[in-house]
Amino acid sequence: MRTFVLNLIAHRLLIAGLTLLIVSFAVFFATAMLPGDTATILLGQAATPEAVAGLRAAMHLDEPAVFRFFRWLAGLAQGDLGTSYVNNVAVADLIGGRFVNTMRLAGITTLIAVPVALTLGITAAMFRGSLYDRIVTILTIGVISVPEFMIATSAVLVFSVYLKWLPALSFANEVTSFWQVLKVYAMPVITLAFVVSAQMIRMTRAAVIDTINTPYVEAALLKGASRPRAVLYHALPNAVGPIANAIALSLSYLVGGVIIVETIFNYPGVAKLMVDGVSTRDLPLIQSCAIIFCIGYLALITLADIVAILANPRLR
Amino acid sequence: MENLVEIRGLKVEATTDSGRRLDIIKGVDLDIAPGEIVALIGESGSGKTTIALTLMGYTRTGCRISGGSIHVAGKDMVTLSERQRAMIRGREISYVPQSAAAAFNPTKRIIDQVVEVTHIHKLLPPAEARQKAISLFKALSLPNPEQIGDRYPHQVSGGQLQRLAAAMALISDPKLVIFDEPTTALDVTTQIEVLRAFKSVMKKSGIAGVYVSHDLAVVAQIADRILVLRNGEVQEVGSTETILNNAKHPYTRELLSAFEPKPRGDNLGAVSQAQPLLEIDALTAGYGPIQEDGLPLVRAVQEASITVQKGRNLGIIGESGCGKSTLARSIAGILPASSGKLTLDGQQLAPSARQRSHEQLRELQIVFQHADTSLNPAKSIEDILGRPLTFYHGMKGSQRSARIDQLLDMVQLPKALRSRTPAELSGGQKQRVNFARALAAEPKIILCDEITSALDTVVAAAVIDLLKELQRELALSYIFISHDLSVVEAICDEIVVMYRGQKVEQITPAISKIPQHPYSQLLFSSVPKLDPNWLDSLERDPELVKAYGQA
Amino acid sequence: MHNKITNWTASDDAMVENAIRRGATRRELLSMMLAGGVAMSAGGMILGRASDAIAATPKSGGNLKAAGWSSSTADTLDPAKASLSTDYVRCCALYNRLTFLDQAGIAQMELAEKIESADAKTWTVKLRSGVTFHDGKSLTSTDVVFSLKRHLDPAVGSKVNAIAKQITDVKAVDPTTVEIVLANPNADLPTILSQHHFMIVQDGTTDFSKGIGTGAFKLETFEPGVKSIFAKNPNYFKSGGAHVDSFEFFAISDDNARVNALLSGDIHLAASIKPRSMRLVESQPGFVLSKTTSGNYTDLNIRLDMTPGDKADFITGMKYITNREQIQKSVLRGLAEVANDQPISPASVYHNAELKPKAFDPEKAKFHFEKAGVLGQKIPIITSDAATSAVEMATIVQQSAAEIGMNLDVQRVPNDGYWSNYWLKAPIHFGNINPRPTPDILFSLLYASNAPWNESQYKSEKFDSMLVEARGLLDEAKRKEIYGQMQVMVAEEAGTIIPVYISNVDAITEKLKGLEANPLGGMMGYAFAEYVWIDA
């Protein structure tokens, strides 16, 4: 049985690897199609034909795209993300600190959003059809229908400009104490939590309701179990798979989808870095960022799959 | 003696999709004395489970108790608060569900679920609860009583799970246990063991019981009293003896008559020169990766050779997992056989349905066990029956419409049903439509895979009669796959017994060929009889049971 | 979105920089150069508190925080490559130039003690002594030679390569003297050397990430696209040095977020805010707007060598259909002056006040469109938020045109890549030109036949010869007259419609003192960090 599970997990990892390969291929060629010649852009007004040709050769831009793809892939495999076209810094150095920032923001948001979303989703399912359930359902739709820049801007206006409780920017103030961490991260995290929670709440509610209607939950109720016990102890463990999947999908947004929040709170994360890369046609940077987002997504999805496998004794 | 249970004028109402309320239980009275086992019997939808559940003050979604009183051990379950009811559930009254496989939580260990009641009601410390569970496992003659609880539900067999469910119900020493068709999903050989285990434990501890079933023969073995229900009303009440021998109500008689030996339409003489219609030669089929020898890893059917004669019916009988359904799927080309040969009316059939010709597909039709899943719920009966007419015979418009009417007529369904969807039909009606669809192709042979097992006794008998009648009219042949010997006996000229993927024996009941193979003997002897003493007097060779029993 | 990404126009912001300084020396030579400068602007002022600021005594200490509007991983500390406003701010903090422009647009000496020439062709630069770099090394002539020669090396990719090309030779005469030889006489050299790109770096520098200069601040942290932190340079050669102890600079590209950061007290200065945000800043106590009227403008360019710009009547029609008052009032909320289709703003002494803006006249426009045979045709106009207010201007022109049956198809394209992919290339598109210190530079860059950024492909031999003639002239009145005529030529003949000169508005907290008007750019010509102080 153990080897069976290990095989399943290995299979999932293999699939993730295969997907990553497809992604890297797609990313490379999509970015290679961006208009504007990199060499010309880089040289700016000093772009004489000879200089352009020289730079193209130096950057291997004169080679067929397929060669460049494999060159890039080989580099990636060795952990070499390449060198930024724009400022000649190793892409890994550019991404490094930003990646930590992105992960920190995503991590804190996860810590807040996931428990809240699960609680709301599960309780809504537990009291399905009640006023509470209706309110939660309407609110989740309501919240996701407000553009996130609107949420963020309103929050800044209220908490920073008028009340002056929280800083408007997320990095401008040096963070030294836990209290400051709370203050600095409060607004971006709340904004993001709004954005990612709604879907988690909906999916959790649906998944739990699916399992609530099973004979074993009825059997638990007929054993005299209270409704909360029947839901938490009997229904929930069986809903782990779909819930993990919903969480993974929502959290993947935190890796690459936070560009608006990063912009408004001036938070130096990877998404903003990638936008910079697009503006400056810094292909190695764009490609590396895209690959990071894809790895993040695939890691989350694969993790959710593995959690689902481990949570199911039939597969264990 | 004071009654343990007194139900007076119980009414349960259900709310329909359109918000209309209607009574599904229409004023039922019921008394149960301490230690007495009362059976509730009736076809599906008669309200027997609903009544049983109200004893715990429980109704399923959309239903509610609208009238009457339910006194259990002096407390009225109707007026209690939900919290008070929960105090009683599992502790004073417990429940053994119809399908233990579904009622066990797949993600929890069995022992944890068995002792959960003691935890919820704080009856016993965990260690003691565990000991008690193990002693119950022993009493229910479960193998490895010490360890079995540490397994997950999917790791034990259906019969064992059903007994484990009983242990779960008994661990709190309840005053009343509700058995909801606890053996319906089991094989006959397994059913005997489970019934015996239930009966001995109940008698020993003097617990009262409510036994819900549609199977009169099973009920006869365990119940002291029988309550016959139909459409939410009590038709007849009496001791088991009285009901079996002196039934007054016509519905009860109908139930009883389903057990009478059927007169066989003897068409054997008519087709004296037997012509082979379908020849199955050394067929092997299964699942899993293909091994070096070119055969799959799991061989559900091994080297089966069977011949069906024109105009005659073949029964394939065996218990769950014997490979009979796999055989049917291989014949139909759904699961291509790995080796062996199939010949239909002289033409060799390709293993996969995809490679078979239009005509070949038409000539061999298959009817599945579950009419619920075999009929597309999104389509009307008219569309379901019309499709094969268009597909195979190119029929359109009024011609097609007329033929649909004919088909409905053939399976004895009113024409008014044609615009309905399957969900609006009863189980028996659905199975008839399912069958009519096969007829629409005008096949030479129909594979019937357990088509009556999901039906109530009375309905199943009617469907079998219909099949026989159609055979006489249309010169069809059937391959009838079932685990129910009485059904197969009623319609088949020859019976193939299968065990673990192999054909064990072929018998011909019409010419009194009696089973010789020990497994066949075990199987045949395990079919319950209407005699209340049948179970107690049944003697089975323990060696045989050990060798072939699955429980 | 005011992201000026890869904005080459902005890259020349440096050229127009000036600074305000106490105790700067003046040389006779410079008075001659007055001609090249820009007069004190009437518009440049700090609203409501100019006099306070001048009267107040600077206070030392505090940590200055300010936000610009654009930044990316392309951020650099190499003055030759600086191309964004944030680059200029950083370079101004770290380095010095040989000269700088004061608020009157007059070149003043900074690292140079004096700059002299007999023929305006061979120049001698005498360096100030006792100036040290952040790493302790003294400034010598080799540093200056290295810094200037870099611009001539194509491999460096200097943004002012085209301007630097007139320098044929630079050599160190002695440790404090440098000789510069030009291809042709140019009296404007001291002004040219005041551009940001000509900042002096240490000889042999290849890695600019350390930011070693002679400036008022030392680099502490530099994260491209994120932020920079500077500490006061205790050994600054100017007496007193910077007032603040440290200076943190970054960019917030979202206009609202920038304003909100200021209002919440996170920063002291929010650069270049949109007119629509002014009301919020004004409504909050403790904050003021610093307005700088300069020669910045957004123009509609119609290429003369492509359809429909090859029909003169089309261009005339477009000039009449452009409602300059409405752009000035509605788009820019009054923070602009109506312009007359030529680049020399009223802030310059060379501005031709006789040349009146074309009045909004739909009837005349219709007449000209009909004459050009384009009425009713669908004419695409490329616009982008990359050019300040270009999208709003486009919609105003579009709306006016629609009323006379002229179908202008406004196509907004992303900021990103606008300057490399659309600017100068599309038949009708918007541009955004930052102020330049002299008409010579403006005309050379934008209107001469061989101008690198000839937005409408205007070609006139007469114009070219007038440009050369004016450059050599020492007669101020004559020079002004020629420039006046050239303005008329541009307004009448070129395909560039310049509806208004746009003011720059920086929003600041009242605690920030010492920020003064600078006619040539916001944030005191990007060099504010050295001069301001925080009045706690």
Place this chain on the structure above:
Amino acid sequence: MTLSTPFSSKVSYSFSWVGMVGLAIIVFWAVIALAAPHIIPYPIGEIVDEDYFGPMSSKLLLGSDYLGRDMLSRLMMGARYTVGISLAAVCIACFTGTALGMAAAVIGGWFDTILSRFLDALNSIPSKLSGLVVAAAIGSSINVLIVMLAVIYTPGAYRFARALAVNVNTMDYITVARTRGESILYIIFSEILPNIIGPLLADFGIRFVFITLLLSGLSFLGLGVQPPYADWGALVHENISGLPFGAPAVIVPSLAIASLTISVNLLIDNLPKKIRDRSA
């Protein structure tokens, strides 16, 4: 628990009032979108107010925007873009995703594996960033926007439809159809689709909301509908400076987005049910 009681032959529909309110709001916006060019009080590019972020008045019912343009007119025209683009994109995404998802479930094998991997790969790139790259590569016109949004949301629709279809695919009636010799297309559209259409519609609703929001997110990044037109998200964004003053210019389009997305979901959660009145 099914009860076999006599069937009534009458078929009726139940439509809860919540669903009706949702439908009414959608119809309202659809009518506005269709009629907008004929009923807007002012041309949407015309500056009618000397002031900006003007309040509601009898002349300008919803006040004025940041340039002094009439908000009512802009909002009405915006309905065309928000409703039109989102609807077109969500239709394309859901149709493509559903068709491919069902095909993958029915055909299985390599087809399923490759398609699933490919669409998973597509899904793994953050939507706003891929939007940015696409817009940088080929510019942004309405058609590009629709196709881009559709492509971004196709993998999700695919995943969802495939999961549903895989379940249905195990049903016996599909096996019956296969052994009858039916084609893949027949099985997909005639046997599977009708059984998963309900959940698909619910998915359609939530995807519609996401597309509307992504559209507004793209306007934040400077992509989107061409001026002087603007979708609602763009209206919110361009006027967000008016938020501190509670300007109708920013509040009204926000409410419009919320009203549309919420009512789409209310309608889908409460679609009219066909009721055959039978017990339990």
